[in-house]
Amino acid sequence: MAGSGKAHLRPDDEVLIRVEDLVVEFPVGRGRTVKAVSGISFDIAKGETLGLVGESGCGKSTTGRALIQLPSPTSGSVRHGLVELTDLSDEAMRRRRTDIQMIFQDPISSLNPRRTVGDIVAEPLRVWGPHDKAEQKALVDRMLDAVGIDPDAARDKHPHEFSGGQCQRISIARSLVVDPELLICDEPVSALDVSVQAQILNLLEDLKAEYGLTLVFIAHDLAVVKNVSDRVAVMYLGKLCEVAGPDELYANAAHPYTALLLGSIPEPDPEVVVDEGLVDSGELPSPIDPPSGCRFRTRCPHATDRCAAEEPQMREVAEGHHVACHHPLVAVAE
Amino acid sequence: MTDSMQTDSVDPGRTLLAVDDLRTTFSIPAGDVKAVRGVSFSLDRGRTLGIVGESGSGKTVLARSIMRLNIGSNVTTTGTATFAGRDVLSLSMSEMQEQWGMEMAMVFQDPVTSLNPLVRVGRQVTEHLRSHLGVSRAEAHKTAVSLLNEVRIPEPEARLKAFPHELSGGMRQRICIAIALACEPTLLFADEPTTALDVTVQHQILNLLGREQRDRDMAMVLVTHDLGVVAGRTDDTLVMYAGKVVEQSPTTSLFASMRHPYSEALLRSLPRTSHASHTRLAAITGRPPDLIDPPSGCAFSPRCPYVQDRCRDEVPPLTTGGSGDDPDHAFACFTPVGSPEGAEAFARNVSDGLPQAVAVDLPTGDQMSAPLPTGNERIV
Numbered sequence: 208m209a210g211s212g213k214a215h216l217r218p219d220d221e222v223l224i225r226v227e228d229l230v231v232e233f234p235v236g237r238g239r240t241v242k243a244v245s246g247i248s249f250d251i252a253k254g255e256t257l258g259l260v261g262e263s264g265c266g267k268s269t270t271g272r273a274l275i276q277l278p279s280p281t282s283g284s285v286r287h288g289l290v291e292l293t294d295l296s297d298e299a300m301r302r303r304r305t306d307i308q309m310i311f312q313d314p315i316s317s318l319n320p321r322r323t324v325g326d327i328v329a330e331p332l333r334v335w336g337p338h339d340k341a342e343q344k345a346l347v348d349r350m351l352d353a354v355g356i357d358p359d360a361a362r363d364k365h366p367h368e369f370s371g372g373q374c375q376r377i378s379i380a381r382s383l384v385v386d387p388e389l390l391i392c393d394e395p396v397s398a399l400d401v402s403v404q405a406q407i408l409n410l411l412e413d414l415k416a417e418y419g420l421t422l423v424f425i426a427h428d429l430a431v432v433k434n435v436s437d438r439v440a441v442m443y444l445g446k447l448c449e450v451a452g453p454d455e456l457y458a459n460a461a462h463p464y465t466a467l468l469l470g471s472i473p474e475p476d477p478e479v480v481v482d483e484g485l486v487d488s489g490e491l492p493s494p495i496d497p498p499s500g501c502r503f504r505t506r507c508p509h510a511t512d513r514c515a516a517e518e519p520q521m522r523e524v525a526e527g528h529h530v531a532c533h534h535p536l537v538a539v540a541e
Numbered sequence: 542m543t544d545s546m547q548t549d550s551v552d553p554g555r556t557l558l559a560v561d562d563l564r565t566t567f568s569i570p571a572g573d574v575k576a577v578r579g580v581s582f583s584l585d586r587g588r589t590l591g592i593v594g595e596s597g598s599g600k601t602v603l604a605r606s607i608m609r610l611n612i613g614s615n616v617t618t619t620g621t622a623t624f625a626g627r628d629v630l631s632l633s634m635s636e637m638q639e640q641w642g643m644e645m646a647m648v649f650q651d652p653v654t655s656l657n658p659l660v661r662v663g664r665q666v667t668e669h670l671r672s673h674l675g676v677s678r679a680e681a682h683k684t685a686v687s688l689l690n691e692v693r694i695p696e697p698e699a700r701l702k703a704f705p706h707e708l709s710g711g712m713r714q715r716i717c718i719a720i721a722l723a724c725e726p727t728l729l730f731a732d733e734p735t736t737a738l739d740v741t742v743q744h745q746i747l748n749l750l751g752r753e754q755r756d757r758d759m760a761m762v763l764v765t766h767d768l769g770v771v772a773g774r775t776d777d778t779l780v781m782y783a784g785k786v787v788e789q790s791p792t793t794s795l796f797a798s799m800r801h802p803y804s805e806a807l808l809r810s811l812p813r814t815s816h817a818s819h820t821r822l823a824a825i826t827g828r829p830p831d832l833i834d835p836p837s838g839c840a841f842s843p844r845c846p847y848v849q850d851r852c853r854d855e856v857p858p859l860t861t862g863g864s865g866d867d868p869d870h871a872f873a874c875f876t877p878v879g880s881p882e883g884a885e886a887f888a889r890n891v892s893d894g895l896p897q898a899v900a901v902d903l904p905t906g907d908q909m910s911a912p913l914p915t916g917n918e919r920i921v
Contacts, residue, residue, distance in 0.1 A: 262739040262740075262741060262742075263710075263739050370828055372828070400595045400596050400766060401595070401766060401767070401768075401807060401810050401811055402595055402806070402807065402810050402824060402825035403824075403828075404810070404812075405810035405811075405812070405822035405823070405824035405825070406824040406825075406826075408812065408822055408824075409821065409822055409824055412819065412821075427739060427740060428740070428812075429740070429814060430811070430812040430813055430814050431812050433812065433814055433816075433818055434812035434816070434818065434819065434820060434822065435818075435819070436818060437818070452818075453818035454817055454818055457814050467741060468740060468741060469814065470744070471740045471741045471743065471744035472740060472769070472814060473743070473744075473747070473767060473769030473770045473772065473773065474769055474772065474773070474813070474814075474815075475767075475768040475769040475772045475796070475808055475811055475813070476772055476773075476796060477772045477773060477792050477793045477796045478796075479772070479773060490709055490711070490712070491709070
């Protein structure tokens with residue numbers, strides 16, 4: 208993988224968001240740039256949950272943030288319906304953000320410690336309306352109730368009086384109070400305990416059904432991603448490796464990197480023999496000077512000369528299952 | 542695995558660490574936080590023990606209490622921890638200094654903050670060797686190079702000259718393991734050694750720890766919140782909740798039949814790749830109890846789907862099951878999972894509409910073998 212191509216994109220009329228050739232680079236001085244995201248394309252259908260998965264440093268969070276232009280990508284296109292977001296003025300983009308909301312990894316630091324929970328959840332309404340106080344309060348109460356927080360008990364408290372899981376519920380309430388179409392969840396459960404993680408994942412599924420949301424779910428935990436997603440995109444070092452439906456991807460991983468990730472999951476079953484021979488020679492290469500051709504080749508057990516010379520393109524290996532690899536692990540009809 | 546454990550446990554000479562009724566309390570202005578409330582276990586030489594629980598269950602405090610790392614005038618630790626014939630809890634700090642690194646060592650959760658950022662890696666790896674064993678600088682350097690080779694760090698000579706910030710997280714954790722192994726301790730505590738790391742790196746680090754543990758015949762205590770981590774890699778497991786052991790068992794028989802409702806709940810709340818996408822998770826309702834004023838009776842009772850009136854008043858003792866059960870499998874519950882009392886209690890709670898029972902009353906089929914909930918898939 209670690210390749211390019213657009214074979215996996217779907218027709219325009221099915222998608223809510225379409226991202227093409229997205230590139231995000233950050234200058235790091237002395238003329239060098241970190242190539243965080245290097246030309247990826249994907250789309251998100253309405254009502255779908257797209258899981259973005261990969262190791263730290265693969266550019267998954269940067270991709271999520273580029274969707275709401277925080278910051279604007281270096282090049283490429285992000286289209287929301289018929290609107291090209293990268294062309295919008297700052298003010299027009301600001302207005303758009305009510306449609307695209309985001310929740311973050313650390314629930315405690317994403318809430319202002321000096322404000323009350325009622326204030327925090329009402330803040331988006333102060334900006335976008337309704338401006339009637341009673342109406343605002345009713346909306347806030349309804350939203351807190353929907354995320355499982357008792358509004359009467361919580362309204363006048365401060366974030367430090369709540370646990371991590373409850374703070375994550377409050378930030379979900381804050382992002383949903385403006386009735387967005389798309390919610391970007393950047394590692395929303397990785398700071399939480401397993402028991403609380405399950406509560407939040409169930410809550411996101413319920414809210415998605417109730418409010419007709421489309422979700423982008425960014426995480427490094429493949430089991431979590433499989434649980435919530437309708438489609439999963441695997442990223443490595445700023446490129447897409449593989450895109451497929453979750454059940455298909457986990458049953459028939461076609462990219463060696465996906466197979467490596469899957470083989471590394473600790474299964475809570477002592478009968479499963481731990482694969483100590485799982486080959487992984489490597490560290491993530493530097494995104495300042497990524498490998499030529501396929502970016503995964505330095506860690507790939509199947510790499511050949513072709514992988515160094517030529518970047519693999521996305522191609523279909525099964526219906527709705529695309530992989531960017533010269534030597535996929537499943538048979539491909541050429 | 543179970544057979545060898547039974548033969549081992551009758552030989553007192555194999556016991557390396559025996560902890561008896563250990564209690565640790567922190568006094569804070571709001572009251573006394575009873576972080577560990579009477580834990581007993583023993584660990585044989587060359588064996589691995591997993592300690593599992595949520596944040597705040599007391600698993601880290603337990604490990605740090607045995608290592609005597611809970612320093613401060615507001616900490617009280619009672620009970621005994623007999624390590625190689627001596628109660629480490631009664632040793633002076635200077636006597637403890639001879640134990641640290643030499644006899645017992647620890648790998649911490651966060652490899653970033655457990656290394657000194659201003660000191661080159663080489664000096665941090667050789668520090669123990671120089672101070673405990675008094676070896677020469679040149680010899681310590683040689684040992685350090687072979688240690689780094691052993692933990693699979695490429696180009697060890699160059700890495701020894703590096704500062705911690707020049708290395709990746711996985712690399713730093715390997716350095717921490719090399720430091721812990723330098724003086725060949727007989728007991729290694731690994732406190733959430735992979736929680737801060739990526740899943741691929743986690744796999745490598747756990748393999749590394751397992752290999753070192755076997756090669757050196759070292760005993761290891763692996764503290765983690767992830768049941769998946771203990772499943773493939775420990776001989777025995779303690780499940781802790783609110784400062785107490787709620788289930789204690791050889792790992793294989795624990796996973797074969799979980800008896801405590803909390804262990805079952807922890808396993809069921811894990812999303813697993815073997816389940817179809819959008820499988821409803823059986824979340825544990827509520828949150829862990831306040832350890833300043835823990836609930837009377839069983840501490841898990843406010844969240845337990847099997848709870849009965851008796852559980853709210855009486856603390857269940859840690860006992861083994863009846864005949865037919867593994868005699869080393871102990872649990873603290875009046876209505877254990879898989880027993881007729883448990884099934885009856887659960888059915889009663891569901892029909893009474895108790896929220897924590899209804900929440901996990903998914904169409905799972907057989908409660909006893911605890912298959913994970915597979916029903917409730919949504920149509921996409």
